[in-house]
Structures are given as structure tokens and as C-alpha cells.
Amino acid sequence: MQLYADYHTHTLYSHGTGSIRANIEVAIEKGLKEIAISDHGPASRSIGRLGVRDSATLLEVKKEVDKYDRLYPEIKVLAGVEANIISIDGKLDVPEFILKELDKVLVGFHLFIKPASFRDGVEIILNNVIVDKLKINQEQIRYRNTEILINVLNNYDIDIITHPGYRVDIDTKTLAKVAVERGVVLEINSSHGYMTEEYIRMAVEEGAKFTLGSDAHSPEKVGAVEAAMLVAQKVGLTAEDIINVC
Template identity: 50%
Template sequence: MNIFADYHTHTIYSHGKGTIEDNVKAAVNIGLEEIAITDHGPANIGVGIKVYDLKKIKEDIRQCRKNYPGIKILLGIEANVTGLDGTLDIPKSLYKDLDILLVGLHPFVKPASLKDGYNLFIKNQIGKIYSPWSQKARDTNTKALVEAIYKNKIDIITHPGLKVSIDTRELARAAVKRGTALEINSSHGYLSEEYIKIARKEGVKFVINSDAHTPRDVGDVARGIALAEKTGLTHTDIINAKKD
């Protein structure tokens, strides 16, 4: 299986170690055809992009497109769900320039309202220490992600189930209807074959990404490929894969 694009990489504009150019260079060096720069949305506490940096981010991308014409560079974001109704934290000044939209559920995010904070973040924390609440949290997480899928044109849901429990089957059903891919994340070792099997049954497409936070990790998707192959996926199931 040949992965020709890495659609999930972070830079110094959130909490990655390299610049946009560092990531692009790394991608060129390993022969990728496409790379997406997808820093964390601004609601991600402590790590999200600063809205005042958006101009610089767009300018860096523009420069890189000029200097590295052999690779397709996508401007993206890994947005956060901040409301139970599927609200995302995408800055308006970025929206029209976005080439790719990733959305992930993260545990430490500034909520759209107090009620959303309770539902999306407090419930998860309580669910972790008090098991009767874990199902409640799971239902809420799933609902928020599914709403986000219907409300927005999302290309990829990142690391489903990481640190925040979700109902894979329900998520996959919504993703199929809206043409959203589910990520097989190569950085976090939490993914199970079970998740892929359940999602695949619904006919969902996958994407294998590095989730690199350093240039060195750009395009390092070995773990994702291994898992995909173990569960019998082929390049036709994966939007950024082609035949060897």
C-alpha cells in the first residue's frame, strides 16, 4: 500500500516543533505528492493557533507553494467541536481559504457555552472516574461529532475514540452519508482492529495520517499501514493510498 499524501501535520503555529516549510521539505524528501498543514483550532486550550497568526500562516503557505512546486500543499486546520450542536472553532478569516477541514474531539477545549462545556468536557472527565457516566459521555460525544458532520463539510474526522469515547458505528454511518473520511492515526497507539472493522462494515472511507508534531514524523504512517493491512483494508478503502 502506497500512501501519497499526509493530510494531518502540525507546526509551530500550534504546538508542533517545525515551521510550515520544515514540514513541506520533509514531505518532499520522502516523496509525498501532497501535504496538509493542519494546526489545532484556536479553542484548543494552550495549543491552538492564535487567530492573529492566520495571516502569517497563509503567507508561509503561499511562499512554500512558490518554492516547492512539485508538491501540493493544502491549507487546513484540525478544528475542535465546541458545541453539542456541532459548532466548530474555525476562524471566519480562515474559512474561505481552507483546502481541507479536519475535525477532532479533544478533551481540553474552550466550549461555546457553559452548557456545552458541561456536556462535552466535564461529562467525559467524570465518566473516566465514575463508570455509570461513561455511557452518557459516549452518547454526547457521538452526538456532537455527528451533528458537526451534518452541519459542516468535513473532510476528515481525526483519531476517533482517542481519549474521548464514541460510538464508531453511528459515526461511520454519518460519515458515509456526508463523504467524510475517518482517520487511522499513526501517532497514537490506541486504535483497535475492532474500530476499523466496525466502521468498514458501514462502507466508510479511511485516511492514514501521521499526525506529525515534528518534521521528522511527517509521512511516517507505518503503524497506520500495518493496522490497515492487518484488518484487510486495501488502497480502495483509503483516500490517500494507491496501489504499490
């Protein structure tokens, strides 16, 4: 299998270190035919801002992407976002009218975010930190995390769930089943190193489709999906199972 597209790359617009143009040129050097610029949504927070300045910035990214798409005819350049879940009822940090202007909508369940309310912060952030550190209420919080993701799938038309299960416990089979029903692809993320063969096999049993994502935060990492590819091959996935390989 050979990678022909990387749909998960970041730039200086959010938590990345390179420009859109730099990401594109590395993608071309590596022989890719498509690349998506999918910077973090505005709710991404840590000590400082990790996401785009505001949702309107994504429209600026779209204009720049369209310019480079014309400038580099050898590759298809797509405007996207890695939106954040900010509420337990499945609200994202990007308005739907802006999502509709983008070519690829990725959604990540992140813990370093500004939640919609105090209660949302407790259930999205605090409860998952408790699970991770103290190992209590695991079944209850796994159910809740899965329910939150399913709410997102039912609320929005999205393309990809990024790194499902990273830092949050989820019911893989249930999520995969709903993702298949909604036509949503699950990412095998090459950066975080948590993905297990067992997880992928459970999703495969439900008929899930996958994408290999670099999650590049610097231009040189664009298209670097070797770790994801290795896991996919161990499980026996083929090009029919993965949307961005041939």
C-alpha cells in the first residue's frame, strides 16, 4: 500500500511550526496527490492558545489554500479543520456555516480545550483525568465518552474522527458501528503511538473504514505515517479499508 493523501496536518495558524506552503511542498516531494490543512479549532487551549485565533480564521485558511491549490496543479490542496468537542451534547467549537465552507471536517476528542460550560468541563476534562490517574468510574465514563462522540456524529456532517480513544476511554465497537452508519472514517494516527491492533480489529468487525494520519505539526512530518501503516498491515487492512492509500 502507498499513501497518496494526508488529511491531518497543522500549520502556524494553530499549533504547527510551518506554513501552509511548506506543508504542501513537502507533500509534493513525498509524492502525495492530496493534502488537507486541518488546523486545531479555536477551543484548543493549554497554557496558551493552541487552536486558530477564531473560527473566522478558518475562512482565511480556505482562501490561502485555494490560492495554493491553483499554484500547485500537481497536488490537490484541501481546507479543513480538526474541530474540538466542547459540550456533552456534541457541540463543536466551529459554527456549522463555516464547517460547510471547508473541504474536510475532522473532529478530535481533546482534553486541552475551553469547554462550553463548567459542567461540560467536568465531564469532558476532569472525569477523564480521574479515569487516567485514579482508575475509577471507568465503565461510566467510557459510556459517557462514547455517547458524547455519537452526539457529534448525529449533530454534524463530518469526515474523520481523529485518534479515537487517545487519552479518553471509549466503546470502540459502538463508536465504529455509528461511524459506519454515518459514513465517518476513523483515523489511525501515526503520532501518538497508542493505537492497538485489538482496537482496529474491533472496528473492522463493524465495517469501519480508516485513514492514516500523520498529525504533522511540522512540515517534515507531513506524510510520515509509517507507524500507522505498520499497525494497519499487521491487522491485515487493505487499500479497500483505508481511504488515503492505493
